[in-house]
Amino acid sequence: MTKALDQIDRKILTQLMRDATLPIAQLADRVGLSQTPCWKRVQKLEAQGIITGRVALVDPGAVGLGLTVLTEVEAMDHTPEWRDRFLATVTSFPEVMEVLRLGGQSDYMLRIVVPDMPAYDAVYQRLTDKVPLKGVRSRFVMEALHRKTHLPL
Known part of the structure:
Protein backbone atom coordinates (compact mmCIF):
# COMPACT_ATOMS: atom_id res chain seq x y z
CA MET A 1 0.00 0.00 0.00
CA THR A 2 1.38 3.41 -0.98
CA LYS A 3 1.31 5.99 1.76
CA ALA A 4 0.07 9.47 0.81
CA LEU A 5 2.90 11.96 1.18
CA ASP A 6 2.43 15.69 1.02
CA GLN A 7 5.03 18.08 -0.39
CA ILE A 8 6.63 18.71 3.04
CA ASP A 9 7.04 14.97 3.69
CA ARG A 10 8.67 14.60 0.27
CA LYS A 11 11.05 17.46 1.03
CA ILE A 12 11.96 15.92 4.39
CA LEU A 13 12.61 12.54 2.80
CA THR A 14 14.66 14.05 -0.02
CA GLN A 15 16.87 15.93 2.45
CA LEU A 16 17.33 12.91 4.73
CA MET A 17 18.14 10.59 1.81
CA ARG A 18 20.91 13.00 0.81
CA ASP A 19 22.24 13.48 4.36
CA ALA A 20 20.70 11.65 7.32
CA THR A 21 23.07 13.46 9.70
CA LEU A 22 21.33 16.83 9.26
CA PRO A 23 20.49 18.41 12.61
CA ILE A 24 16.74 18.91 13.00
CA ALA A 25 17.21 22.70 12.95
CA GLN A 26 18.82 22.57 9.49
CA LEU A 27 16.31 20.06 8.21
CA ALA A 28 13.41 22.20 9.43
CA ASP A 29 14.92 25.28 7.78
CA ARG A 30 15.42 23.48 4.47
CA VAL A 31 11.81 22.25 4.33
CA GLY A 32 10.18 25.43 5.63
CA LEU A 33 9.00 24.25 9.07
CA SER A 34 9.86 25.05 12.65
CA GLN A 35 11.80 22.38 14.55
CA THR A 36 9.00 20.74 16.55
CA PRO A 37 6.61 20.11 13.63
CA CYS A 38 9.52 18.92 11.51
CA TRP A 39 10.66 16.47 14.22
CA LYS A 40 7.08 15.19 14.61
CA ARG A 41 6.87 14.55 10.86
CA VAL A 42 10.17 12.65 10.90
CA GLN A 43 8.90 10.52 13.80
CA LYS A 44 5.63 9.89 11.91
CA LEU A 45 7.53 8.83 8.78
CA GLU A 46 9.57 6.41 10.91
CA ALA A 47 6.48 5.04 12.67
CA GLN A 48 4.76 4.46 9.31
CA GLY A 49 7.75 2.48 8.07
CA ILE A 50 8.54 4.98 5.30
CA ILE A 51 11.90 5.80 6.87
CA THR A 52 13.31 2.34 7.54
CA GLY A 53 16.73 3.30 8.89
CA ARG A 54 19.62 5.73 8.74
CA VAL A 55 23.07 4.59 7.68
CA ALA A 56 26.55 5.71 6.73
CA LEU A 57 27.51 4.87 3.15
CA VAL A 58 30.93 3.23 2.90
CA ASP A 59 33.14 2.76 -0.17
Missing part, protein backbone atom coordinates in the same frame (compact mmCIF):
# COMPACT_ATOMS: atom_id res chain seq x y z
CA PRO A 60 33.51 -1.06 -0.40
CA GLY A 61 36.95 -0.86 -2.01
CA ALA A 62 38.25 1.38 0.76
CA VAL A 63 37.49 -1.34 3.32
CA GLY A 64 38.91 -4.23 1.33
CA LEU A 65 35.70 -5.39 -0.37
CA GLY A 66 36.77 -4.92 -3.97
CA LEU A 67 34.56 -7.48 -5.74
CA THR A 68 30.83 -7.10 -6.32
CA VAL A 69 29.07 -10.08 -7.87
CA LEU A 70 25.55 -10.15 -9.27
CA THR A 71 24.41 -13.74 -8.94
CA GLU A 72 21.30 -15.03 -10.70
CA VAL A 73 19.69 -18.07 -9.11
CA GLU A 74 17.18 -20.48 -10.63
CA ALA A 75 15.12 -22.22 -7.95
CA MET A 76 15.14 -26.00 -7.70
CA ASP A 77 11.43 -25.83 -6.96
CA HIS A 78 8.88 -23.21 -5.96
CA THR A 79 7.48 -24.62 -2.75
CA PRO A 80 7.10 -22.43 0.33
CA GLU A 81 9.54 -24.72 2.14
CA TRP A 82 12.27 -24.23 -0.50
CA ARG A 83 11.70 -20.45 -0.58
CA ASP A 84 11.89 -20.22 3.21
CA ARG A 85 15.09 -22.27 3.30
CA PHE A 86 16.65 -20.23 0.49
CA LEU A 87 15.75 -16.88 2.06
CA ALA A 88 16.92 -17.95 5.51
CA THR A 89 20.21 -19.10 4.02
CA VAL A 90 21.04 -16.09 1.87
CA THR A 91 20.00 -13.54 4.49
CA SER A 92 22.31 -15.22 6.99
CA PHE A 93 25.34 -14.53 4.75
CA PRO A 94 26.88 -11.14 5.62
CA GLU A 95 28.27 -10.91 2.07
CA VAL A 96 24.78 -10.91 0.51
CA MET A 97 23.75 -7.27 0.35
CA GLU A 98 20.50 -7.65 -1.58
CA VAL A 99 18.09 -10.40 -2.52
CA LEU A 100 15.68 -9.61 -5.34
CA ARG A 101 12.92 -11.92 -6.62
CA LEU A 102 12.69 -11.70 -10.39
CA GLY A 103 10.36 -12.45 -13.24
CA GLY A 104 11.85 -14.13 -16.29
CA GLN A 105 14.47 -16.85 -16.69
CA SER A 106 16.08 -16.42 -13.28
CA ASP A 107 14.13 -16.45 -10.05
CA TYR A 108 16.44 -14.41 -7.79
CA MET A 109 19.28 -11.92 -8.06
CA LEU A 110 21.81 -11.60 -5.26
CA ARG A 111 24.19 -8.69 -4.88
CA ILE A 112 27.24 -10.08 -3.12
CA VAL A 113 30.21 -8.01 -1.91
CA VAL A 114 33.48 -9.79 -1.07
CA PRO A 115 37.22 -9.06 -1.01
CA ASP A 116 38.17 -11.23 -3.99
CA MET A 117 37.40 -14.27 -6.15
CA PRO A 118 38.38 -16.90 -3.53
CA ALA A 119 36.01 -15.23 -1.08
CA TYR A 120 33.20 -15.34 -3.66
CA ASP A 121 33.94 -19.00 -4.34
CA ALA A 122 33.58 -19.70 -0.60
CA VAL A 123 30.18 -17.94 -0.57
CA TYR A 124 29.12 -19.89 -3.66
CA GLN A 125 30.13 -23.20 -2.07
CA ARG A 126 28.37 -22.40 1.21
CA LEU A 127 25.22 -21.45 -0.70
CA THR A 128 25.16 -24.56 -2.89
CA ASP A 129 25.93 -26.80 0.10
CA LYS A 130 22.94 -25.46 2.03
CA VAL A 131 20.24 -25.07 -0.65
CA PRO A 132 19.60 -27.19 -3.76
CA LEU A 133 19.64 -24.89 -6.81
CA LYS A 134 18.69 -25.53 -10.42
CA GLY A 135 21.16 -22.99 -11.79
CA VAL A 136 23.52 -20.18 -10.82
CA ARG A 137 24.98 -17.49 -13.11
CA SER A 138 27.39 -14.89 -11.81
CA ARG A 139 28.35 -11.55 -13.29
CA PHE A 140 31.38 -9.74 -11.94
CA VAL A 141 31.21 -5.97 -11.64
CA MET A 142 34.30 -4.38 -13.13
CA GLU A 143 33.41 -0.79 -12.23
CA ALA A 144 30.43 1.01 -10.70
CA LEU A 145 29.91 3.95 -13.05
CA HIS A 146 26.84 5.46 -11.38
CA ARG A 147 25.26 4.81 -8.02
CA LYS A 148 22.80 6.71 -5.91
CA THR A 149 20.87 6.00 -2.78
CA HIS A 150 18.09 8.59 -2.88
CA LEU A 151 14.78 7.90 -4.54
CA PRO A 152 13.32 10.32 -7.11
CA LEU A 153 10.55 11.87 -5.01
Whole structure:
Protein backbone atom coordinates (compact mmCIF):
# COMPACT_ATOMS: atom_id res chain seq x y z
CA MET A 1 0.00 0.00 0.00
CA THR A 2 1.38 3.41 -0.98
CA LYS A 3 1.31 5.99 1.76
CA ALA A 4 0.07 9.47 0.81
CA LEU A 5 2.90 11.96 1.18
CA ASP A 6 2.43 15.69 1.02
CA GLN A 7 5.03 18.08 -0.39
CA ILE A 8 6.63 18.71 3.04
CA ASP A 9 7.04 14.97 3.69
CA ARG A 10 8.67 14.60 0.27
CA LYS A 11 11.05 17.46 1.03
CA ILE A 12 11.96 15.92 4.39
CA LEU A 13 12.61 12.54 2.80
CA THR A 14 14.66 14.05 -0.02
CA GLN A 15 16.87 15.93 2.45
CA LEU A 16 17.33 12.91 4.73
CA MET A 17 18.14 10.59 1.81
CA ARG A 18 20.91 13.00 0.81
CA ASP A 19 22.24 13.48 4.36
CA ALA A 20 20.70 11.65 7.32
CA THR A 21 23.07 13.46 9.70
CA LEU A 22 21.33 16.83 9.26
CA PRO A 23 20.49 18.41 12.61
CA ILE A 24 16.74 18.91 13.00
CA ALA A 25 17.21 22.70 12.95
CA GLN A 26 18.82 22.57 9.49
CA LEU A 27 16.31 20.06 8.21
CA ALA A 28 13.41 22.20 9.43
CA ASP A 29 14.92 25.28 7.78
CA ARG A 30 15.42 23.48 4.47
CA VAL A 31 11.81 22.25 4.33
CA GLY A 32 10.18 25.43 5.63
CA LEU A 33 9.00 24.25 9.07
CA SER A 34 9.86 25.05 12.65
CA GLN A 35 11.80 22.38 14.55
CA THR A 36 9.00 20.74 16.55
CA PRO A 37 6.61 20.11 13.63
CA CYS A 38 9.52 18.92 11.51
CA TRP A 39 10.66 16.47 14.22
CA LYS A 40 7.08 15.19 14.61
CA ARG A 41 6.87 14.55 10.86
CA VAL A 42 10.17 12.65 10.90
CA GLN A 43 8.90 10.52 13.80
CA LYS A 44 5.63 9.89 11.91
CA LEU A 45 7.53 8.83 8.78
CA GLU A 46 9.57 6.41 10.91
CA ALA A 47 6.48 5.04 12.67
CA GLN A 48 4.76 4.46 9.31
CA GLY A 49 7.75 2.48 8.07
CA ILE A 50 8.54 4.98 5.30
CA ILE A 51 11.90 5.80 6.87
CA THR A 52 13.31 2.34 7.54
CA GLY A 53 16.73 3.30 8.89
CA ARG A 54 19.62 5.73 8.74
CA VAL A 55 23.07 4.59 7.68
CA ALA A 56 26.55 5.71 6.73
CA LEU A 57 27.51 4.87 3.15
CA VAL A 58 30.93 3.23 2.90
CA ASP A 59 33.14 2.76 -0.17
CA PRO A 60 33.51 -1.06 -0.40
CA GLY A 61 36.95 -0.86 -2.01
CA ALA A 62 38.25 1.38 0.76
CA VAL A 63 37.49 -1.34 3.32
CA GLY A 64 38.91 -4.23 1.33
CA LEU A 65 35.70 -5.39 -0.37
CA GLY A 66 36.77 -4.92 -3.97
CA LEU A 67 34.56 -7.48 -5.74
CA THR A 68 30.83 -7.10 -6.32
CA VAL A 69 29.07 -10.08 -7.87
CA LEU A 70 25.55 -10.15 -9.27
CA THR A 71 24.41 -13.74 -8.94
CA GLU A 72 21.30 -15.03 -10.70
CA VAL A 73 19.69 -18.07 -9.11
CA GLU A 74 17.18 -20.48 -10.63
CA ALA A 75 15.12 -22.22 -7.95
CA MET A 76 15.14 -26.00 -7.70
CA ASP A 77 11.43 -25.83 -6.96
CA HIS A 78 8.88 -23.21 -5.96
CA THR A 79 7.48 -24.62 -2.75
CA PRO A 80 7.10 -22.43 0.33
CA GLU A 81 9.54 -24.72 2.14
CA TRP A 82 12.27 -24.23 -0.50
CA ARG A 83 11.70 -20.45 -0.58
CA ASP A 84 11.89 -20.22 3.21
CA ARG A 85 15.09 -22.27 3.30
CA PHE A 86 16.65 -20.23 0.49
CA LEU A 87 15.75 -16.88 2.06
CA ALA A 88 16.92 -17.95 5.51
CA THR A 89 20.21 -19.10 4.02
CA VAL A 90 21.04 -16.09 1.87
CA THR A 91 20.00 -13.54 4.49
CA SER A 92 22.31 -15.22 6.99
CA PHE A 93 25.34 -14.53 4.75
CA PRO A 94 26.88 -11.14 5.62
CA GLU A 95 28.27 -10.91 2.07
CA VAL A 96 24.78 -10.91 0.51
CA MET A 97 23.75 -7.27 0.35
CA GLU A 98 20.50 -7.65 -1.58
CA VAL A 99 18.09 -10.40 -2.52
CA LEU A 100 15.68 -9.61 -5.34
CA ARG A 101 12.92 -11.92 -6.62
CA LEU A 102 12.69 -11.70 -10.39
CA GLY A 103 10.36 -12.45 -13.24
CA GLY A 104 11.85 -14.13 -16.29
CA GLN A 105 14.47 -16.85 -16.69
CA SER A 106 16.08 -16.42 -13.28
CA ASP A 107 14.13 -16.45 -10.05
CA TYR A 108 16.44 -14.41 -7.79
CA MET A 109 19.28 -11.92 -8.06
CA LEU A 110 21.81 -11.60 -5.26
CA ARG A 111 24.19 -8.69 -4.88
CA ILE A 112 27.24 -10.08 -3.12
CA VAL A 113 30.21 -8.01 -1.91
CA VAL A 114 33.48 -9.79 -1.07
CA PRO A 115 37.22 -9.06 -1.01
CA ASP A 116 38.17 -11.23 -3.99
CA MET A 117 37.40 -14.27 -6.15
CA PRO A 118 38.38 -16.90 -3.53
CA ALA A 119 36.01 -15.23 -1.08
CA TYR A 120 33.20 -15.34 -3.66
CA ASP A 121 33.94 -19.00 -4.34
CA ALA A 122 33.58 -19.70 -0.60
CA VAL A 123 30.18 -17.94 -0.57
CA TYR A 124 29.12 -19.89 -3.66
CA GLN A 125 30.13 -23.20 -2.07
CA ARG A 126 28.37 -22.40 1.21
CA LEU A 127 25.22 -21.45 -0.70
CA THR A 128 25.16 -24.56 -2.89
CA ASP A 129 25.93 -26.80 0.10
CA LYS A 130 22.94 -25.46 2.03
CA VAL A 131 20.24 -25.07 -0.65
CA PRO A 132 19.60 -27.19 -3.76
CA LEU A 133 19.64 -24.89 -6.81
CA LYS A 134 18.69 -25.53 -10.42
CA GLY A 135 21.16 -22.99 -11.79
CA VAL A 136 23.52 -20.18 -10.82
CA ARG A 137 24.98 -17.49 -13.11
CA SER A 138 27.39 -14.89 -11.81
CA ARG A 139 28.35 -11.55 -13.29
CA PHE A 140 31.38 -9.74 -11.94
CA VAL A 141 31.21 -5.97 -11.64
CA MET A 142 34.30 -4.38 -13.13
CA GLU A 143 33.41 -0.79 -12.23
CA ALA A 144 30.43 1.01 -10.70
CA LEU A 145 29.91 3.95 -13.05
CA HIS A 146 26.84 5.46 -11.38
CA ARG A 147 25.26 4.81 -8.02
CA LYS A 148 22.80 6.71 -5.91
CA THR A 149 20.87 6.00 -2.78
CA HIS A 150 18.09 8.59 -2.88
CA LEU A 151 14.78 7.90 -4.54
CA PRO A 152 13.32 10.32 -7.11
CA LEU A 153 10.55 11.87 -5.01
